[in-house]
Amino acid sequence: MSRLWVVWLIAFLHGLASDAQAGVMTRASLQQRLPAPLVVGERDAQLPVWPIFRQDATATALAGYVFESIDFAAIPGFSGTPFNLLVALDPKGGFLDVQVLSQHEPVFLEGLGEAPLIRFAGQYQGLSLRQNIKIGSNANRGEERGSANVYIDGVAKATASVRILNQSLLSAALHVARARLGFAPGRDPALVARLRRDTYAPMHWDALLKAGLIRHARITLGTVEKAFEGSGVEQPMAGAAGETFCDLYVAYLNAPPVGRNLLSDAGWQHLLGRIDDGDHALLVIASGPYTFVGDKFVRGAVPDRLTLKQGELPLELRDLDLDDPLALPASLRGADAKVFRVIGPAGLDPAQTLDFSLRVTRDKVMVYPERISRSFALPYTLPASQLTPPDTDSKGWHGVWRSRAWELAVLTGALALLAVVLARPRWIVATPTRLARFRTGYLVFTLGFIGWFAQGQLSIVNLTALIQSARAGRDLAFFLHDPMTVALWAFVAATLVVWGRGTFCGWLCPFGAMQELVGQAARRAGIQRFKLHRALDAKLKGVKYAVLAAIIGLAVVSPTWTDRAVEIEPFKTAITLNFVRSWPFVAWALGLLLMNAVLYKGFCRYLCPLGAGLGLLGRMRLLRWIPRRSECGTPCQTCRHRCEYQAIQPGGAIVYEECFQCLDCVAIHDSPERCAPLIALRRDRVITIRPLPASIRSDA
Template sequence: AFKGTAVEGLDDEGRRAPDAPFVELYFAHLNVPSAGRNLLPAATWDYLQKRLDPGDHALLVLAKGRYGIVSDDFQRGTVPDRLTLNQNKLPLEMRDLDLDTQLNLPDELRDAQWRVFRVISPAGLDPSLPLDFELLVSRSKGQFMPEVVNKPFAFRAELPDQYFEAASSDSKTWRLSWTSRWWELLLLLAGLGLLAWALAKPQWLTHSQTRLDRFRTGYLLFTLLFIGWYAQGQLSIVNFTAVIQALFAQRSLAFFLYDPMTVLLWLFVAVTFFVWGRGTFCGWLCPFGALLELIGKLAQRLGLQQLRVSTALDRQLKRLKYGVLGVILLCACVSVSWTDRLVEVEPFKTSITLNFVREWPFVLWAVATLLLGAFVYKGYCRYLCPLGAGMGLLGRLRRWDWIARRSECGQPCQRCRSDCAYQAIEKSGKVDYDECFQCLDCVVIYDSAELCVPLLNNARKAAGQTVIPIVPVGDSA
């Protein structure tokens, strides 16, 4: 295979035993009960059924010989660094399930290297069609800046006909993912329509703080319980990295169509970038953000004192998330395995997708971000979230400043600024839309004759009463 390349003849072991097998590959589809139950111990089989979501596939690949399906520095739980999977010329992502068990293997395969990989339902794997694997073999020449030559070796695996029931041709396309979830999509569209109406005509919603609080709490529960935990509609920085990696590999983006919830949410959010900015998603449609906000509200009800970061420190901390975003996107251009590690800065997968059923380091990180939110209002969203940073950048497509301001706002009135939990209003009274989560609290104040100090003073002047002196607050607010 390497004949005529710079690394020809460098395989000493191959020269000594030219007839010895380099690698023999074996495959088993563990979703087939007769395969899974025979190869896995009973406890592992039961565990696998709990790990797999409906439509997911567990694929066992074994390698016998002197070359493994993953390298020595492979990180468990990530995408394999040597093995890829395609079906109908469409790449399917496999991810190691990190199973730690003893397989029931014949004697000749006892020493084989093996991994169990998961292909999630949205990938659209069809068990009735052939699976085309490619094993990447690398050789290098030289010590300093070595010349590396890669050669892919293909093998095809097919499930025998008796182990599946062929579906109609329409069921083998992304359309099935949409039609099978029709009522979820209709409910999502209804929820998005309600939100669009409420934000486009906020006068009814912001008539009183109580009305806004009730509506907002109810909608956040809808976002968390239905969009997040039930329908698995948590948008993620992984959506960005998947696009980048697909473009670099010159692959189609059609795989997104197998996840209709994500497609509809992104279409809606894309429109809101031009109307309201990043706040519509981050403030209303992010399940993890909803969880954080509800925890923050609960902490306040329990009497926990939340910290308000100084203006100068808050400004510096808000820059962190853009650095995190930049590192992840840069890594997505050069390394799949490192990208898989870095995106774990998002606790979304642990808390929303997997419901905290995961290895303890991931759970610990997710819990830490939630605890931070109990003491610093939505601290993760404001300071660390790479998806929020991306939303903030895309939110600059906004065509107008939709939050009304008065001449007295910031000059000298600081009422809205002091009440803004996100610290998204500058001392001048200008709203920083890149950091605004569209909570509408300042809109309630602006429209209220009882809360807005300029309106109160105008009413007092009209009644011949003493006006309220407006004293600017310090920068520490």
């Protein structure tokens, strides 16, 4: 029956799938948010963006575009609902402004409040899509603000949430930049190979040619004439077919072996000062009767005879207007030599072949003149030794996993140890002292490392986010921004099938560990716990399933009410925010901990919606792994009376949905000193049978 319930729930959520949310801003509301002299224009007919103009006396210049991130990158946050950001970009891809329009992140709703999130978003102002924006140390702000790599401050306790905001913002902005600002379609400037800075070696011209750092193509008169055959514009040129029409050379000038050998030291520094980090300086030299510099070419312009493509991507070459002398061989002195720049946002990848083409155009004289062109290719591939491969997408989840590799390694080791202990518990349960010490030590690790340090507290919020994302038809990749949560859920999913709910609730829940440690301290202080009557205990254990059903229902219909309902969990207050929160939430968390001192893990057993969900999923458990004897329950009740969770029925059966896998009953089962059936079997123990006292016999 439980499996049918799970299947029905999945089908129900799938059937609720619908389109993602769209933006809500109007031209009037945008104008209110943008300061004068900025003026919002009419919404673009093809794209949900608004142009913004700057009024300057009688002139009106395009200042950029403004848009909502949710229209382009509806990446869910940890509530399952995407951030919606108001983003203003200037024509060069710089951020004029970033504002938070809406968000449902649990940590920013009540815990930290929205102020840290607003401050975080404000850091983007003045940065650019030309830069690789990373979350981390803010040390290279100020003078280094114009560099290709820039770091902005994160938000403590909300690392995963701000990374999702970062990805949402940059994905949406790149979409608009590609569509309206001429950025390369389908390419992210942060994900292309980079030129190495440590490859310089003294080399002369011929050595550069031999190394492939300079590429050469010789186009002859005969080659040109053959290309125009049958076009109607055959114009035989003076000279033999084998004579040179154009000698063409191309090179990556900002590759250190090229630039530092062809330029003087001052010229090299001048070149680096003229281009931004990530831009490409390409040297083109031509000699012969025909060159790439036409009669109408002006300095600083785009050449009309020379084109560059990479695959199907056309790239703009613009003259850098450099006059620094080049160390060229005698045969090329006096040749046309120009340095062209390709900006970083254009998406050029130096690891891929650059296809240069020299275009030759002739006029076909007719009533209506026609121009016919032919192109002569010169492919250029920079040697791999000059390149650094691109990093994995630092804007996405890959970089997050790399940055937390050591934490994941520690967690993996701890989970492996726990799996071995639970699968082979005999050594741990051999003595009560050994089990108590191991369990207490592991709970301290769970609270300190998994909870407070690594922020790995699993929560019902994870399930509501899954539901809301499924309902809106969104990708679930946002979970990958929190590697600790993903790793823990993977382990919990596997152990649910093997052992049931107890692995997480008994060993890996930081708030559960906190409760147990508080309970141990209370017992040392002499505070006595009490147990509820079995019937009342059974009824109260059903409450958490009602709480779970209510939260799931709200997740389907109302993100706002879901945000409020999940506060029944004290996890955010006690673990994520370390009790630094408004007093009602702190009082709730402390009240649950104090209740635990006299009623063992009352929240976990009676109220926790996550525990209820795991209990339902744990019904798919494959093993009844806790050993039982025929005497268990009839007549022996030792384990049942010792079970703090009241998860053993009078008949001796284990209620696995309520078992926290503490191993106490396993230790009793294996102990010749504590297990009554084993005690009865001991041959060296003699139980003396004495007759009843006379007074009792007479009463009978």
